Amino acid sequence: MANDTSKEMRRGALEMVGAMLISGTIGWLVVASGQSPQNVVFVRCALGAPTLLAICMALGIVRRDMLTWRTLALAAAGGAAIVANWVLLFAAYSRASISMATVAYNTQPFMLVALGAVVFRERITASTAAWLGVAFLGLMLVVKVQPAVLAVPGQYLEGIGYALGAAFFYAVSSIITKRLKGTPPQLIALIQVTLGVFLLAPFVNYHALPATFLPWADLGTIGVVHTGLVYVLLYSAIQKLPTPMTAALSFIYPIVAIVCDRFAFGQTLAWVQLVGAALILLAAAGVNFGWRIVPRRQRGAVPSRQGAAQCD
Numbered sequence: 351m352a353n354d355t356s357k358e359m360r361r362g363a364l365e366m367v368g369a370m371l372i373s374g375t376i377g378w379l380v381v382a383s384g385q386s387p388q389n390v391v392f393v394r395c396a397l398g399a400p401t402l403l404a405i406c407m408a409l410g411i412v413r414r415d416m417l418t419w420r421t422l423a424l425a426a427a428g429g430a431a432i433v434a435n436w437v438l439l440f441a442a443y444s445r446a447s448i449s450m451a452t453v454a455y456n457t458q459p460f461m462l463v464a465l466g467a468v469v470f471r472e473r474i475t476a477s478t479a480a481w482l483g484v485a486f487l488g489l490m491l492v493v494k495v496q497p498a499v500l501a502v503p504g505q506y507l508e509g510i511g512y513a514l515g516a517a518f519f520y521a522v523s524s525i526i527t528k529r530l531k532g533t534p535p536q537l538i539a540l541i542q543v544t545l546g547v548f549l550l551a552p553f554v555n556y557h558a559l560p561a562t563f564l565p566w567a568d569l570g571t572i573g574v575v576h577t578g579l580v581y582v583l584l585y586s587a588i589q590k591l592p593t594p595m596t597a598a599l600s601f602i603y604p605i606v607a608i609v610c611d612r613f614a615f616g617q618t619l620a621w622v623q624l625v626g627a628a629l630i631l632l633a634a635a636g637v638n639f640g641w642r643i644v645p646r647r648q649r650g651a652v653p654s655r656q657g658a659a660q661c662d
Contacts, residue, residue, distance in 0.1 A: 362590025366599040369583040374606020376576050378614050380440055383568040385558070387440035390569065391433060392554045395546030397573025398581075402540040405582065411534040421533055422541065428526035429542030431519040433549055438516035445509030452604055454510045456489050458517035459597030465525045466593030476644040478594045478637060485601045485633035491626025492604055524596065527588050535585030543577060598637035601630045 380390055406412045442451035459482060466472040530538055560566050588596055605627050636643060 358590050359592075359595075362587045363595070363599065365583040366587035366591065366596060367602060369580045369587060370600060370602040371606055372576060372580050372583075374603050375610050376572060377443070377607055378610050379568040379572050379576070380443070383560070383565045383572075385560070385565070385569065386555060387437050387444075388550055388553045389555060389559060390440055390572065391436045391546065392550040393559075393569045394436065394573045394577050395433070395543040395550065397570060398543040398577030399540065399547060401574045401578030402536060402543060402582070405578065406534070406536050406540050409534070409536060411537050416533065416537055421530060421537075424526055424530050425533075425538050425541035426545050428523045428530075428538070429545040430549065431523040431526065432542055433546040435516045435519040435523060437550075438512045438519065442509045442512035442516060445505050445512060451509055451513040452607070453489065454513035455517050455520075456486070456601070456604060457514065458520045459600050460486070461518055461521035462524055462597045462600075463594055465521050466528075469525055470528065470593070472593050474594065477642045478598075480643045481598060481633045481636040481641075482594070484636070484643070485598060485630050488626040488629025488633065489601065489604060492608060492623045492630065524588055524593075527585050528593075531589050535589065536582050538585050539577070539581040543581075595637050598634045601634055605630055 383390060385393070403412075439451070439455055442455070445451075463472075463474060463478075463482065467474055527535075527538060560569070587599075591599075608623065608627065635641070
């Protein structure tokens with residue numbers, strides 16, 4: 351049983367890493383498409399839905415016994431949260447700097463850990479909290495804040511608010527997904543993006559949709575790869591991993607985004623950003639492999655006493 355659990359967690363970690371590596375390129379595609387947040391998310395859902403339906407049909411998981419009212423209700427609630435997450439995050443980029451929006455959005459692992467402790471009563475060890483602190487410190491170093499951001503304080507604060515809202519809805523969606531343990535992640539994602547099509551249809555500017563091939567190629571990649579593939583990997587990983595590990599591995603996302611910026615836009619990383627990237631990877635590895643950063647504290651004066659409480 352222990353070996354099976356270990357294998358499941360290793361598989362979940364690999365799925366989470368894969369999802370984050372692909373997700374790190376989405377910002378570039380969103381900007382390159384030239385579309386509004388509502389348009390991008392609508393097309394993402396409209397293209398992601400048939401992709402996921404084909405996957406579900408191929409796996410034979412579109413069955414009546416899988417589509418209970420409880421499953422549909424929870425998946426729909428998670429879908430509403432994830433659609434809100436996408437729209438708010440994409441909107442944040444145009445109001446605050448991408449750097450500050452990224453910093454604000456990456457508070458979601460802490461929201462996720464907190465919600466996990468409240469909803470599932472998951473224990474947060476001192477070492478896990480310390481590793482998350484190291485990861486966030488690294489993130490602050492990776493993201494270079496430009497003073498010009500404060501030139502339009504009203505717009506800046508609005509963008510930060512959108513990013514924080516996106517972080518909260520991501521955490522909510524993750525918590526709901528854990529309630530669906532045992533339900534195929536492909537089916538969960540299918541229900542959610544299908545709901546997204548109906549939620550956003552009234553808000554789409556259809557006249558502004560692309561008229562040329564390249565923007566549609568960007569949107570198509572977002573819909574098929576970043577939705578059809580990534581969310582299958584992501585939801586599968588969330589169901590296998592403890593919440594703190596999911597939170598730590600999510601820090602891989604900004605590293606990939608920085609690397610993507612370097613190759614797509616020629617952005618050069620400063621040494622401070624490289625140090626930050628190293629800290630993020632170290633923290634992700636620390637949580638993933640259970641490295642203790644806070645020394646174990648034992649109760650009682652007799653070391654050999656059995657049943658002594660352990661406080662990490």
